[in-house]
Amino acid sequence: MNEIVPVVEMTDIAIGFPGVKALDGVNFRLFQGEVHALMGENGAGKSTLIKALTGVYTIDSGTITVLGEHKQFPTPAASQAAGISTVYQEVNLCPNLTVEENVMLGREPRRRGSIDWKGVRSRTREVLAELHLNHVDPGSLLSSHSIAVQQLIAIARSVEINAKVLILDEPTSSLDADEVNQLFRVIRDLRDRGVAILFVSHFLEQVYEISDRMTVLRNGKLVGEYLTRDLSRMGLISKMIGKEMEALAELDQAPARTRARTDSEVTPFVEARGLGRKGSVSNVDLSIYPGEVVGLAGLLGAGRTEIARLLFGADKADEGSIRVKGVSQRIRSPRTAIDKRIGFCSEDRKEEGLIGDLSVRDNLMLAMQASKGWARRIPRRVQDELVAEYIATLDIRPANPDALIRNLSGGNQQKVLLARWLITSPELLILDEPTRGIDIGAKTQIQKLVNKLATEGMSILFISSELEEVLRLSDRVAVIKDREMVAEIKNDDVSVEDVMTVIAGGTQ
Amino acid sequence: MSSLSTLTPLTVKEPTPLRNRMRGGARYAPTLATLGLFIAMFAVGAGMYPSFLSGQVFLNLFIDNTFLIVLAVGMTFVILTGGIDLSVGAVVALSMMVSATLLQQGWNPATVIFLVLVIGGGLGLLMGLIIQYFDIQPFIVTLAGMFLARGLCYVISLDSIPVTEGFFTSVAQAQIPLSGDLFVSPGVLLALAIVAAAFFILHHTRFGRTVYAIGGNEHSAMLMGLPVTRTKVLVYALSGLCSAVAGVLFSFYSLSGYSLAAQGMELDAIAAVVIGGTLLTGGTGYVLGSVVGVLVLGIVQTFIAYDGTLSSWWTKIVIGGLLLVFILLQRLFARRTA
Numbered sequence: 135m136n137e138i139v140p141v142v143e144m145t146d147i148a149i150g151f152p153g154v155k156a157l158d159g160v161n162f163r164l165f166q167g168e169v170h171a172l173m174g175e176n177g178a179g180k181s182t183l184i185k186a187l188t189g190v191y192t193i194d195s196g197t198i199t200v201l202g203e204h205k206q207f208p209t210p211a212a213s214q215a216a217g218i219s220t221v222y223q224e225v226n227l228c229p230n231l232t233v234e235e236n237v238m239l240g241r242e243p244r245r246r247g248s249i250d251w252k253g254v255r256s257r258t259r260e261v262l263a264e265l266h267l268n269h270v271d272p273g274s275l276l277s278s279h280s281i282a283v284q285q286l287i288a289i290a291r292s293v294e295i296n297a298k299v300l301i302l303d304e305p306t307s308s309l310d311a312d313e314v315n316q317l318f319r320v321i322r323d324l325r326d327r328g329v330a331i332l333f334v335s336h337f338l339e340q341v342y343e344i345s346d347r348m349t350v351l352r353n354g355k356l357v358g359e360y361l362t363r364d365l366s367r368m369g370l371i372s373k374m375i376g377k378e379m380e381a382l383a384e385l386d387q388a389p390a391r392t393r394a395r396t397d398s399e400v401t402p403f404v405e406a407r408g409l410g411r412k413g414s415v416s417n418v419d420l421s422i423y424p425g426e427v428v429g430l431a432g433l434l435g436a437g438r439t440e441i442a443r444l445l446f447g448a449d450k451a452d453e454g455s456i457r458v459k460g461v462s463q464r465i466r467s468p469r470t471a472i473d474k475r476i477g478f479c480s481e482d483r484k485e486e487g488l489i490g491d492l493s494v495r496d497n498l499m500l501a502m503q504a505s506k507g508w509a510r511r512i513p514r515r516v517q518d519e520l521v522a523e524y525i526a527t528l529d530i531r532p533a534n535p536d537a538l539i540r541n542l543s544g545g546n547q548q549k550v551l552l553a554r555w556l557i558t559s560p561e562l563l564i565l566d567e568p569t570r571g572i573d574i575g576a577k578t579q580i581q582k583l584v585n586k587l588a589t590e591g592m593s594i595l596f597i598s599s600e601l602e603e604v605l606r607l608s609d610r611v612a613v614i615k616d617r618e619m620v621a622e623i624k625n626d627d628v629s630v631e632d633v634m635t636v637i638a639g640g641t642q
Numbered sequence: 643m644s645s646l647s648t649l650t651p652l653t654v655k656e657p658t659p660l661r662n663r664m665r666g667g668a669r670y671a672p673t674l675a676t677l678g679l680f681i682a683m684f685a686v687g688a689g690m691y692p693s694f695l696s697g698q699v700f701l702n703l704f705i706d707n708t709f710l711i712v713l714a715v716g717m718t719f720v721i722l723t724g725g726i727d728l729s730v731g732a733v734v735a736l737s738m739m740v741s742a743t744l745l746q747q748g749w750n751p752a753t754v755i756f757l758v759l760v761i762g763g764g765l766g767l768l769m770g771l772i773i774q775y776f777d778i779q780p781f782i783v784t785l786a787g788m789f790l791a792r793g794l795c796y797v798i799s800l801d802s803i804p805v806t807e808g809f810f811t812s813v814a815q816a817q818i819p820l821s822g823d824l825f826v827s828p829g830v831l832l833a834l835a836i837v838a839a840a841f842f843i844l845h846h847t848r849f850g851r852t853v854y855a856i857g858g859n860e861h862s863a864m865l866m867g868l869p870v871t872r873t874k875v876l877v878y879a880l881s882g883l884c885s886a887v888a889g890v891l892f893s894f895y896s897l898s899g900y901s902l903a904a905q906g907m908e909l910d911a912i913a914a915v916v917i918g919g920t921l922l923t924g925g926t927g928y929v930l931g932s933v934v935g936v937l938v939l940g941i942v943q944t945f946i947a948y949d950g951t952l953s954s955w956w957t958k959i960v961i962g963g964l965l966l967v968f969i970l971l972q973r974l975f976a977r978r979t980a
Contacts, residue, residue, distance in 0.1 A: 239851060248842070
């Protein structure tokens with residue numbers, strides 16, 4: 135293997151942002167015809183390394199060579215010109231254009247200065263056929279396709295360029311099992327044709343299924359490069375988190391938490407009866423008792439988030455009733471909900487939760503100030519203490535109150551968002567996908583925190599796509615199907631299969 | 643909808659071809675709605691005033707609005723990228739002032755027109771460069787451009803300057819006969835040629851498709867390796883150039899230069915583009931829609947002229963109402979197809 139020149143070789147790469155050293159002396163090699171997984175916890179520097187290679191970030195020091203030639207990538211266009219093509223997690227195509235345009239944009243065949251639309255269509259058909267996407271109409275709008283198909287269309291674009299290197303950044307995080315299989319078939323196809331593939335994913339099983347080699351990063355530093363078959367899953371995880379497996383072992387333990395009382399003598403904190411909204415969800419009967427974790431399980435688009443939004447007043451219910459602590463209430467807006475001590479950690483932390491251009495301290499203080507009333511100034515010393523306390527409790531990294539939110543990794547952003555709600559001391563906390571796209575270490579911490587909060591008497595509505603996680607944490611599981619609540623299961627030894635049966639069963 | 647979660651769905655629902663086709667059709671819906679509105683207004687006008695239903699009334703809509711059509715073309719490019727250009731009205735006035743002054747001093751009309759185009763295009767290019775390289779909101783930069791251009795008008799002269807030069811007056815009076823008694827002005831042909839060129843650029847060149855891509859998702863366009871910077875700068879240069887052409891056409895039409903001319907015309911152009919179905923957020927819209935938008939504005943004016951009792955300010959009120967209705971319609975439509 136030593137005589138072969140790597141397609142891409144990155145040596146001694148360093149990149150820093152204000153307050154954060156994102157990459158420090160990292161080496162990375164990528165060979166033709168291999169699937170190479172880039173592994174690491176959130177904040178380890180995976181995205182940064184990819185962005186250095188794709189010309190989104192400029193490197194502070196180090197060298198990049200492509201097929202032995204020194205390269206600099208000041209722009210994404212320069213990186214693409216060198217044969218490097220990237221498919222990002224949030225599909226970076228144009229939803230307002232057709233499939234064929236998205237595949238060919240910028241490289242449309244031309245005749246006498248005019249785009250040859252027939253040529254565009256036939257070339258698109260060819261490329262789509264290579265990826266077994268014959269059923270996709272090249273003239274249809276990109277936005278009319280599912281995320282999975284959009285992702286494959288993004289790959290089609292790289293195939294069209296004849297990319298030597300294909301980078302897939304978390305390509306599977308929004309795909310279901312069948313779609314993942316289809317994607318993997320395409321990846322293997324491309325690999326066999328000699329494309330070098332860089333694959334980033336949080337799903338260990340997928341990494342082991344598809345990759346030949348892996349590079350592990352931790353805290354912006356290189357841990358090592360390994361052949362996938364030589365590294366056990368446990369070995370990999372301990373390299374990623376850098377400590378032994380206690381954290382992981384804890385994760386698997388059943389929550390040692392006494393069940394909340396849900397008998398008739400206790401008033402539920404919140405009780406929804408026949409709650410619904412036209413065009414959203416209907417018939418939601420849900421009670422959450424103090425100190426209880428209720429999980430919401432259901433398929434993509436089944437209406438989980440919609441229920442959360444109704445309870446929080448982000449959408450107005452037009453049928454049914456909500457009682458808070460036994461008193462009938464109309465929750466008209468998030469403001470009312472917050473007054474009733476309901477908190478909502480939304481799944482879209484970038485869009486709805488945090489202010490990226492402010493520091494960790496400022497984001498936490500916003501919530502603190504809001505809960506104290508705007509007129510009362512919080513002295514700087516008290517601020518510092520409170521912020522330091524939350525950073526320590528939630529293990530927010532970097533533990534620097536002045537780091538900007540947008541420079542934090544996804545898992546740490548999630549923790550700041552949680553901290554913001556905890557400051558308002560809610561009695562009901564709605565967590566919508568709090569662990570999506572974050573690494574195992576942060577995930578364990580958040581799960582432990584949920585347990586702790588419930589033990590202290592907080593009611594929690596826990597929404598997650600990972601059924602295992604829902605079952606591990608919840609006292610009860612409400613199953614949502616086709617925008618209705620179809621069942622409520624008491625979580626005594628319920629298995630994932632049981633819940634899947636409920637979801638799959640019944641009338642279509 | 644809002645959830646893109648990872649839990650395994652049991653079936654993958656691909657949209658049916660029929661739904662796809664409907665979505666494809668939906669792209670044209672706002673523009674078609676505007677066209678329908680225009681036809682309806684023409685029909686109502688014909689019902690109320692018998693002389694309304696004549697070819698010449700229709701052609702006059704073009705003759706009286708050549709400059710607005712050209713402005714709307716430039717504005718369509720800018721708005722498609724998700725930007726805005728507030729300077730166009732002031733650049734029209736500046737172009738008129740410069741032509742009128744230089745013609746008065748005996749300059750050759752061809753040189754004058756060339757110089758005006760260079761000034762307009764150059765100003766647009768400058769604004770585009772500032773927007774792009776200093777990453778400043780187009781609203782602010784073009785607002786500054788508007789004040790600059792308008793201010794230069796006052797510097798040149800506070801009074802109206804008549805144009806008596808031979809070429810300009812002959813173009814102003816020229817009529818190109820069509821079949822029967824119908825005629826158009828040379829300016830109409832130029833404006834239509836510009837519309838045709840814009841249509842070709844937007845739909846048949848990489849530059850045009852990049853304009854749409856930027857409006858759809860600028861970040862994606864950048865990541866796809868498209869020349870985002872160059873395209874955005876050129877779009878403002880193009881809008882500046884269109885403003886200069888519109889200024890020349892307005893000079894032909896009014897045969898004068900006046901520093902207070904074309905006040906608020908940038909807003910008419912934006913209104914025409916939006917009524918024509920282009921989304922202010924960028925990425926969706928058609929230049930032909932903008933032309934229909936101008937015609938709708940024109941027919942409102944014609945109505946008020948025919949009525950005779952209404953103050954011409956009613957035009958503004960009706961246009962404001964139409965604008966609101968169209969934005970509401972677009973919003974409702976977007977909700978239904980989302």
